[in-house]
Amino acid sequence: MMLFCMIAVLSSNSIEAQASENVQARAQKECIKPWQAQLKGDLRKLWIDHMIWTRNYIVSAVAELEDQEQVLARLLKNQQDIGNSMKPYYGEEAGNKLGELLIEHIMIAGKIVDAAKGGNQAELEEFNKQWVRNSDDIAQFLSSINPNWTEKELKKLLYRHLQLIADELTARIGKDWNAEIAAYDMGEAHIVMFADVLAEGIIKQFPKPLK
Template sequence: MSTSFKPLGLAVALALAGCSQAAPSADTADLAPPADTATEAPTTVADAAPAAEAAAVPAPQLQAAMRDLWHGHIVHARDYVIAVHAGNDADAKAAADAVVDNARQISGAVAGFYGQAGGDQMLTLLGGHWGAVKALTDARAAKDDAGATKAIDDLNANAAAIAKFLAGANPNLPEDTVHGLMLAHGAHHAQQINLILADDTAGEAQEWAAMQAHMDMIADALAAAIAKQFPDKAS
């Protein structure tokens, strides 16, 4: 990651709240169902959404950095599910390592702006998010319902923890809003896992397209919120 993006670390971290849109299956019933946001911006982020929808992007470099790193998160997580389903241990390990490396980049960026303690906290939270997604993938692949239920519970708990951290760092993003976005993000990971393991290629392709598009929407809205919080640093 370019050092020029390090002061934008919080914005990158906030994009974790991004989620795609599709109705969760019965397997994700314990996660809060995402709102119908696949084709519209998250209007609950009152200060961020109008700026994100504006023709002029207030902080284009920030926006680009957020999109790039958070696309990495969902790409590598998806690669892990595909490899597990194929029974390819080497590819699964490589994908898992890539998710962790991506989390370290994000956390390093946060540390460059908020200090090492902030970076360490972000890494711990991202580790909890990925640990739950990985556990859910493994449990579903093994048809372990109890393991899957625990993983979903862990995703929910982690969503609350991330929301508290991010809302505390950015006053323009209410904790309840970020919490809802994180729950939806987890639900979409779960939905994608189910579709891949079910060999539903068409369904997963639709989910994947929505996931990427909505990740951009959330990243753009959050970039606007960070630009408002740090107008002298976001560019």
């Protein structure tokens, strides 16, 4: 099978200094199969969309724009798409379960936006607790279907995701546009890392492409 490889260019002196089997071992380590590259790219796209449509919803909801309902519908579709991406590996029920947890994640986020916009601190604290609990549920569920995803690691990644979204929302409400942009950029980089963790876990669990 053809492989996509990223092999460093070696000088003639380096080539002479290394045994041929070491060069081959290095090349083997740095190769990624086409289906693995496709999986990683697909998951990155889905989770970057998660960030994009979450931001679009924050913008629309804070400003009470006319497209708020349509943007929310598109954001919720993304959660279903992420759940569906897991179905080839973990089955219909597991994919639907993840989709449901992610939809809950968004619905709680919507309540957080409303509470923050209205300055209701008591509601904001309560919804934040629900958001953390939902993240715990997502981490527990994912770790239960793939031992390569540890619950501890996933919780850490998801909590960071929540914080960056909260930072973005706070900056938007406060009209601190530079801070909002910085929070989004950090959030996007973080979600790519999260998507890669998921992809790498699947690749370890399923080292051969599904038929």
